[in-house]
Amino acid sequence: xxxxxxxxxxxxGAIIGLGAVGVTLTYSILRxxxxxxxxxxxWGAYLALAVAGALGYLSAGLTKPIAPFSFGWALPISAVIAxxxxxxxxxxxxxxxxxxxxxxxxxIIIMVMASFGASLALRSLLEFLFSSRPAYFTKALQIAMxxxxxxxxxxxxxxxxxxxxxxxxxxxxxxTRTDIGRAMRAVSENPALASIAGIDVRRVIRTVWFxxxxxxxxxxxxxxxxxxxxxxxGHDLLLxxxxxxxxxxxxxxxxxxxxxLIIGLCEALAVQAVGAEWRAAVSFVILIAVLLVRPRxxxxxxx
Amino acid sequence: MTDAILxxxxxxxxYEPDLPIVRGIDFSVSSGELVVLLGPNGAGKSxxxxxxxxxxxxxxxxxxxxxxxxxxxxxxxxxxEGLAFxxxxxxxxxTMTTLENLQIAVAHLPKAKRAVAIEALFTRFPDLxxxxxxxxxxxxxxxxxxxxxxxxxxxDPPVIILDEPSAGLSPKIVSEVFEMxxxxxxxxxxVLLVEQNVKAALAIASRAVILAExxxxxxxxxxxxxxxxLVGKIYLGTAHHHQGALA
Numbered sequence: 001x002x003x004x005x006x007x008x009x010x011x012x013g014a015i016i017g018l019g020a021v022g023v024t025l026t027y028s029i030l031r032x033x034x035x036x037x038x039x040x041x042x043w044g045a046y047l048a049l050a051v052a053g054a055l056g057y058l059s060a061g062l063t064k065p066i067a068p069f070s071f072g073w074a075l076p077i078s079a080v081i082a083x084x085x086x087x088x089x090x091x092x093x094x095x096x097x098x099x100x101x102x103x104x105x106x107x108i109i110i111m112v113m114a115s116f117g118a119s120l121a122l123r124s125l126l127e128f129l130f131s132s133r134p135a136y137f138t139k140a141l142q143i144a145m146x147x148x149x150x151x152x153x154x155x156x157x158x159x160x161x162x163x164x165x166x167x168x169x170x171x172x173x174x175x176t177r178t179d180i181g182r183a184m185r186a187v188s189e190n191p192a193l194a195s196i197a198g199i200d201v202r203r204v205i206r207t208v209w210f211x212x213x214x215x216x217x218x219x220x221x222x223x224x225x226x227x228x229x230x231x232x233x234g235h236d237l238l239l240x241x242x243x244x245x246x247x248x249x250x251x252x253x254x255x256x257x258x259x260x261l262i263i264g265l266c267e268a269l270a271v272q273a274v275g276a277e278w279r280a281a282v283s284f285v286i287l288i289a290v291l292l293v294r295p296r297x298x299x300x301x302x303x
Numbered sequence: 304m305t306d307a308i309l310x311x312x313x314x315x316x317x318y319e320p321d322l323p324i325v326r327g328i329d330f331s332v333s334s335g336e337l338v339v340l341l342g343p344n345g346a347g348k349s350x351x352x353x354x355x356x357x358x359x360x361x362x363x364x365x366x367x368x369x370x371x372x373x374x375x376x377x378x379x380x381x382x383x384e385g386l387a388f389x390x391x392x393x394x395x396x397x398t399m400t401t402l403e404n405l406q407i408a409v410a411h412l413p414k415a416k417r418a419v420a421i422e423a424l425f426t427r428f429p430d431l432x433x434x435x436x437x438x439x440x441x442x443x444x445x446x447x448x449x450x451x452x453x454x455x456x457x458x459d460p461p462v463i464i465l466d467e468p469s470a471g472l473s474p475k476i477v478s479e480v481f482e483m484x485x486x487x488x489x490x491x492x493x494v495l496l497v498e499q500n501v502k503a504a505l506a507i508a509s510r511a512v513i514l515a516e517x518x519x520x521x522x523x524x525x526x527x528x529x530x531x532x533l534v535g536k537i538y539l540g541t542a543h544h545h546q547g548a549l550a
Contacts, residue, residue: 179410182399186407189396195378196356196388197396197407197454301398 003150005268011157011226013264014164017257018219019237020244021171022212028188028251029208032111036093037216037241038234039122044086044217045224045233046130049137051078051085068155070140071225079221083214090213091206093118119235126231134228137221160222167218168257171211175253180207188251239280240267243287249300259298262286306370307331308493309355309386309462313364316354320362324350326517327364332462332495337488339504339525340497342514348497349391351514352464355495356388357381368462383411387455391466391497394451397440401431404439404450408457424453445476452483456492463487464495469503481507505529 019041026034055074056063062074097114144152153161175181186194187204195201216234223233244263248255267282290297310331317323324347332338340348353359355366357378365374368386376384396404405424409417425432428449434442439450448468455463465484469477477500485507488494498504505511505525513521513534521534528534 179406182403182407183410185399186396189398190393192358192378193390193393193396194407196358196382196390198379198382198411198458199407200377200379 001272004152005272006265007147007151007153007157008271009265009268010161010261011153011264012267013261014161014257015219015223015226015260016237016240016244016264017260018164018167018215018222019234019241020248020256020260021168021253022215022219023241024245024248024250024252024256025184025208026212027245029184030098030111030205032108032115033242035112035115035238036118036122037115037212038236038238039119039126040086040090040213040216041220041223041234041237042126042229042231043089043122043234044082044213044220045229046126046135046220046231047085047089048075048078048082048217048221049130049135049224049229051081052137065138065140069159070138070142070154070156075137075221075225079218082221083217086213086217086220087210090209093122094205094209123231123235130231132231134230135224136228137225156225160226163218164222164257167215168253171215172253174211180204184208185251239287240264240283243283243290246295247286247290247297249297251301252297252299255297255299306334307367308334309366309368309495311355311364311366314351314354314361314366315363316350316359316361318359320360323362324359324517325354328514328517328519330512330519332493334461334493335488335491336509337484337494337496337507338510338512339508340495340512340514341501341504341528342520346514347517348514349466350517352388352466352495352497353390355464356386358388358390382458382460385458385461387458387460387463389451389455389463389465389468391468391470395439395442395447395454398438400436400438401442401450402435404454405431405457408454411458420457424457427456428453444472445479448472448476448480449483452487456487460492462493462495464497466497467499468496469498469500477503 019037022040023034023037026037052074055078062077063072065072097118098111101111101114142154142156144154146152175185183194183199183204184207186197186199187201191201220233223237240263244259245256247262248257248259263283263286266286267279270278270282311328314325314328315323316325328351340351342348350359354361357376361374365372367373368381368384371384373381373384373386396407402421405421406417409420412420430446431450431453434446439447442450452465452468468480468484472480481503484494484496496504496508505528508525511523511525511528512519513528521528
C-alpha cells in the first residue's frame with residue numbers, strides 16, 4: 001500500500017476538521033444542525049477569489065508567487081478580507097432568517113428546514129454570480145517535495161496543514177482562556193443560567209456565527225487552493241463535516257479537528273483499498289457507527 | 304422600613320400568554336429586608352421570581368429596581384443593574400470548574416479587579432477555595448449551592464433572589480445554607496427567598512409573603528404567620544404541632 005494516502009488523508013482531514021469545528025460550535029450553542037454551513041465554505045472560497053482578483057487587477061505584483069508557494073500576496077490579503085466578509089454573511093443570514101425563528105421559540109425541525117432553504121439559496125446565488133465552472137486561485141504548477149517515508153507534499157499543502165493546526169489551537173485557547181470562550185461554553189451548557197450569570201447570550205450567538213463562518217472560510221480557501229473552487233465545494237463536504245463534528249463530540253474543538261483527520265485518513269485509505277467510488281461512503285459509515293456505538297463521540301460529555 | 308428596592312405592580316407572567324401563572328402581584332421588598340415567599344406547590348412562587356429575573360415572559364404589569372423600571376430589561380442587564388438570582392436547580396455550570404464558574408461571574412468587572420473579587424469569594428466560601436479546579440458537576444450538593452450563591456454575590460448585588468436553596472440538601476447542610484443567608488442579609492444585601500422549608504425560613508425572615516394561585520394571599524411578620532393556625536393549615540400545609548416549634 002502506498003503510504004502517500006497518509007498525506008492525502010491529513011490534507012483532506014484538515015479541511016474537514018476546520019469545517020467541523022464551525023459545525024460543532026454552532027450546533028452546541030444554537031442547538032440545531034445548520035445544513036447551510038457547507039455553503040459558508042463555498043462562499044468563503046469565492047469571496048477570497050473575488051477579492052484576490054480585484055487586488056490582482058489593482059496591482060499585478062500582488063499575484064506574483066511568493067516562493068516556494070503557488071500564490072502571491074493577493075491570496076493571504078484576500079483571505080483576511082474574505083474571513084470578515086463570510087462572517088458578515090453568516091450574521092446577515094442569522095439576522096434575516098434564524099433570529100426570527102429563535103424569537104418565536106420555533107421548533108428545532110423548523111430551524112433545520114430553514115437551513116436547508118438557506119443552503120439552496122446561497123448555493124444558487126453563487127452559481128448565478130460565478131457560474132458553475134471550476135475556478136482556481138492559481139494555475140501555477142507545484143512539484144511535490146519528498147518528505148521521507150514515501151510521503152510527498154507540495155509547499156502549499158504543508159502551509160495549509162500548518163494554518164489548520166494554528167487555527168484549531170487558536171480556537172481552543174479562545175474557548176478555554178478568554179471571557180468570550182467561557183461565555184460560549186456557558187451558553188452551550190445552559191443558556192438561561194448564562195443569561196442570569198450576566199452573559200449577553202445574543203452577543204455570544206453573534207460571535208459563534210462569525211467564528212464558525214471564519215473557520216468555514218479558511219477551510220473553503222484551503223479546499224479551493226489545494227483542489228478547485230466550485231459552488232458545490234461546501235455542499236459535497238457536508239456529510240464529512242457532520243460526521244467529524246459527531247465523532248469528535250459536539251462542542252469539542254480538538255475533538256472535531258481530530259475526527260476530521262480520522263475521517264480524512266479513512267477516506268484516503270478507502271480510495272486505495274476499495275476504490276475512489278467508495279470515498280463518500282466512509283463518512284456515512286463512520287457517522288452511523290458513532291451514533292450506534294458512542295453517540296457522544298470521542299470527547300463529548302455524557303448527557 | 305426604608306424605601307422599596309424591588310417592587311412589582313400588577314405583574315402577570317407565565318410561559319403561555321393565555322395561561323398566566325402569576326396573576327397580578329403587587330409586591331415590594333425594602334432595602335435590607337429578608338423576605339420569604341411561601342405557599343403551596345403550584346402557587347406560582349418560582350414563576351414569580353423567575354419572571355423578576357427575566358426568565359419567564361411578562362404579559363402585564365411592571366417591576367422596578369431601585370425605582371428604575373426593569374420590566375423588559377434582559378436578564379444579563381438585570382444582573383449588571385444589581386439583581387442576582389440563584390435558581391433552584393441547574394444553578395452552576397456543571398462542565399466547568401469552580402474557578403471558571405466564578406470567572407464568568409466577575410467578567411463584568413475591570414480585569415484588574417477580577418482576581419481580588421474571586422479571592423474575596425474564596426475567603427467567604429473556604430470550601431470552594433479548596434476546590435478551584437474541581438468540575439462544578441463533581442461538587443457535593445451543598446458545595447454546588449455555595450458556588451451558585453458565590454456566583455450570584457460576585458458583583459456585590461444589592462438584591463439577591465434565591466429559589467429554594469435548601470431543596471434536596473441534607474438537614475445539616477440546610478442549616479448551613481440558612482446561616483449563610485442570614486450572614487449575607489446581615490452584610491447589607493436584601494434577600495428574597497422562596498422556600499418550602501417553612502420553619503427554617505420563618506426563623507430568619509424579617510417578613511413573609513404567602514402566595515396562592517398566582518396571587519398574594521397573606522403577608523406579615525414571621526411570628527404572626529407562625530402563630531396563625533388558619534394560615535398554617537390553609538396555605539403552608541403546616542399542622543398544629545409546628546406552632547410550638549415555631550414559637
